[in-house]
Amino acid sequence: MVNGPLSGVKILEFAGIGPGPYCGQLLADMGADVTVVDRPKRGAVSVEGSPDRRGKKSIVIDLKSAEGAALALDLIAGSDALIEGNRPGVMERLGLGPDESHARNPALIYGRMTGWGQSGPYAMMAGHDINYLSLTGALQAMGPADQPPFPPLNLVGDFGGGSTFLAMGILAGLLEAKTTGQGRVVDAAITDGVNSMMGFFHGLDAADRWSPEREANWLDGAAPYYRCYETADGKYMAVGCIEPQFLAAMLGVLGLSAEEYGPQHDEAQHSRQAKLLTSIFESEKQEDWVAKFDGTDACVTPVLSYKEAAAHPHMQARGLLTQSDGMMHPAKAPVFSGDTGDVDTRLPSDGADTRRVLTDAGLSSDQISLLEEKGVVRQL
Numbered sequence: 001m002v003n004g005p006l007s008g009v010k011i012l013e014f015a016g017i018g019p020g021p022y023c024g025q026l027l028a029d030m031g032a033d034v035t036v037v038d039r040p041k042r043g044a045v046s047v048e049g050s051p052d053r054r055g056k057k058s059i060v061i062d063l064k065s066a067e068g069a070a071l072a073l074d075l076i077a078g079s080d081a082l083i084e085g086n087r088p089g090v091m092e093r094l095g096l097g098p099d100e101s102h103a104r105n106p107a108l109i110y111g112r113m114t115g116w117g118q119s120g121p122y123a124m125m126a127g128h129d130i131n132y133l134s135l136t137g138a139l140q141a142m143g144p145a146d147q148p149p150f151p152p153l154n155l156v157g158d159f160g161g162g163s164t165f166l167a168m169g170i171l172a173g174l175l176e177a178k179t180t181g182q183g184r185v186v187d188a189a190i191t192d193g194v195n196s197m198m199g200f201f202h203g204l205d206a207a208d209r210w211s212p213e214r215e216a217n218w219l220d221g222a223a224p225y226y227r228c229y230e231t232a233d234g235k236y237m238a239v240g241c242i243e244p245q246f247l248a249a250m251l252g253v254l255g256l257s258a259e260e261y262g263p264q265h266d267e268a269q270h271s272r273q274a275k276l277l278t279s280i281f282e283s284e285k286q287e288d289w290v291a292k293f294d295g296t297d298a299c300v301t302p303v304l305s306y307k308e309a310a311a312h313p314h315m316q317a318r319g320l321l322t323q324s325d326g327m328m329h330p331a332k333a334p335v336f337s338g339d340t341g342d343v344d345t346r347l348p349s350d351g352a353d354t355r356r357v358l359t360d361a362g363l364s365s366d367q368i369s370l371l372e373e374k375g376v377v378r379q380l
Contacts, residue, residue, distance in 0.1 A: 003031050003339075004029070004030040004031025004032075004336065004339060005030055005031060005336060006027055006030040006031040006032040007031035007032075008031075008033070009027070009031070009032040009033065009080050009081070009174065010032070010033045010035075010078065010079045010080050010081075011024060011027055011028075011032050011033065011034040011035070011079065011080065011081050011082070011083060011170075012034075012035055012037065012075055012076060012079040012081070012082050012083070013034055013035065013036045013037065013056070013082075013083040013084075014036075014037045014082070014083065014084040014085070014086070014091075015036055015037060015038045015039055016084070016085035016086070016113070017085075018085075018129075018154065018158045018159075018162070018163075019085065019113050019158040019159060019162030019163040019166065019190065020083050020084070020085035020113040020163075020166070021036075021050070021052040021053065022052045022158070022159055022162075022163040023083055023111070023113065023162075023163040023164075023166045023167045023170070024036070024052070024056065024083055025051065025052040025053070025054060025055070025056075026163065026164075026167045026332075027081075027167060027170070028054065028055040028056055028344070029054075029055065029332035029333075029343060030332070030336075033057075034055065034056040034057070035056065035057045035058070035059060035075070035079075035353070035357055036053065036056050036057065036058045036059070036348070037059055037060075037061050037063070037072060037075070038058050038059065038060045038061075038350040038351060039060070039063075040060055040062050040375075040378060042350065049327065049347055050347070051327065051329050051330065051345075051347075053347045053348060054329065054343065054344055054345050054346065054347055055343070055344035055345075055346065056348055057348055057352075057353035057356065057357055058348035058349065058350055058351055058352050058353050058354075059075075059351065059353055059354045059357040059358070059377065060350050060351035060354055060377060060378040060379075060380075061376065061377050062375060062376050062377070063094050063096070064094070065374075065375075065376055067371065067374065067376045068376045068377070069094050069095045069096060071358075071371070071376065071377070072094075072096055073095070073096065073100065073101070073104055074104075074361060075357070075361060076096070076101045076104060076105055076108065077104040077105045078105075078361060079105065079108065080107070080108070080109065080174060080177075081108065081109040081110075081111060081170050081173070081174060082101065082108060082109070082110050082111060083111045083113065083166070083170075084096075084110075084111070084112060084113070085112075085113040085114065086114075087114070087124060088114065088118045088119075088123050088124060089124075098110045098185045102183055105183070106181065106182060106183060107177045107181050107182065107183045108177075108183040109169075109170050109173035109174055109177060109183050109184055109186060110183065110184070110185045110186065111166050111169065111170045111173075111186045111188065112185065112186060112187050112188060113162060113163075113166050113188050114187075114188075114189050114190070115127040115128070115129075115131065115132045115157075115162075115189065115190045115191065116132070116189055116190075116191055117187055117189030117191065117192060118187045118189075122135075128154075129151065129154035129156070129157035129158045129190070130151045130154075130157075132157045132161070132190040132191045132194060133151065133152075133156060133157045133194060134149075135191055136191055136194045136195045136198055137198055137201070137212075138156060138157075138194050138197075138198055139151065140212070140214065141201070141212070141214060141217075141220055142214070142220070143214060143215070144214070144215050144221070145213065145214045145215035145216065149214065156194060156197075157190045157193075157194055158190060160193065160194070160197065161190045161191070161192070161193025161194035161195075161196070161197060162188065162189075162190040162193055164193070165188050165192070165193035165196070166186060166188035169184075169186035169188055170186055173186055218242065222270070223270060224239075224270050224273040224274040224277055225239060225240075225241050225242060225247055225250075225264060225273075226239065226240055226241075226242060227239060227274070228303055229277055229278055229281035229282070230278070230281065230282055231281055231282060231284060231285055231286040231289060232282055232283060232284050232285045233285040233286055233287075235285075235286035235302070235303065236286070236302075236303035237281055237286060237289050237293075237300055237301070237302060237303065238300065238301050238302070238303050239277070239299070239300050240299040240300070240301075241298055241299045241300070242299070244264060245297070246297055246298060246299045247261075247264055249296050249297045249298040249299075250293075250296075250298035250299070250300055252298075253292050253293055253296060253298055253300070254277075254280055256276075256280075260276075261273060261276070286302050289302070290302050306328075309321065310323075310328060318331070319331055319341060322343065322345065324345035325345070325347075327345075329343060329345050331343060349380050350378075350380065351377075351378045351379055351380040352379075352380045354368075354377050354378060354379040354380070355368055355379050358371075358377065
């Protein structure tokens with residue numbers, strides 16, 4: 001059990017993939033008591049052994065049965081918040097929508113995680129991270145100008161625009177419910193979250209400092225001072241010296257004078273500057289550049305694989321990755337004062353805690369056995 005600022009908060013998470021479970025992980029890492037309602041049969045792309053299940057309990061309920069839905073409502077009645085990631089209307093058809101849930105638990109924070117949101121012409125359409133990004137203007141801005149847009153893994157949409165906004169909404173709702181006794185429905189759509197994050201670029205556009213063309217701006221790889229350069233061993237260094245003092249620090253390490261490099265923001269010279277930096281960086285191995293740039297304010301760092309990251313001194317010093325049962329676990333974030341930083345890396349198997357959860361909910365051993373015999377619940 002991990003102690004944290006959410007110790008004592010009970011979250012009921014209905015099993016899904018991606019942003020919903022990760023939101024549950026964030027809350028569990030902060031000390032919340034998270035119980036996952038798993039399905040009797042897993043979906044094809046779901047992963048049982050994933051860090052987003054760590055520190056949680058699992059109960060298997062057949063929600064399509066009347067008794068299973070009633071049992072889920074009993075668990076909802078004893079929870080502070082709920083997380084679900086189904087298409088709009090699914091929970092309502094199961095009899096587990098916000099109206100039924102708030103009738104049993106008025107203070108419940110009902111967290112809904114979708115791609116398109118609970119309303120709008122796309123609400124009932126299927127989609128994935130790449131689709132949600134495509135509608136916000138974010139995807140169009142990513143990648144080289146002469147190639148199709150590059151999807152940035154599913155970090156920006158699913159986890160950035162989805163999980164973190166849902167977690168923020170749930171936490172805000174819990175804070176309000178503590179004083180008012182009234183719950184909320186949190187409609188967390190990935191498109192909404194990414195659209196919110198795009199505000200920075202709308203501001204730059206209004207100031208005539210951003211263009212909708214790809215690879216034509218200072219943060220999208222067009223500027224020679226904000227891009228990656230290949231090294232002699234086929235690896236890369238990330239250069240991010242936007243401010244003039246940081247550029248000067250980089251030039252000092254590279255042995256270039258300001259006159260040799262030229263004006264930083266003269267776009268007419270950017271092609272020449274990029275070629276110059278390319279020829280310099282490809283002259284030495286990545287490890288040699290790391291040795292030269294470490295400890296400087298040049299904003300130049302090695303591009304690592306997720307496997308290499310675990311061995312980096314900074315990552316190790318902060319304990320950001322931990323090996324447990326053959327799996328690498330990221331540390332919890334953010335870090336709180338007075339917190340040990342320990343992470344509960346135990347991963348529950350589907351239904352491993354069914355009897356425990358139901359016992360805590362007040363059911364007798366005989367009642368639980370009867371539900372098992374009927375196939376309403378399952379204990380691993």
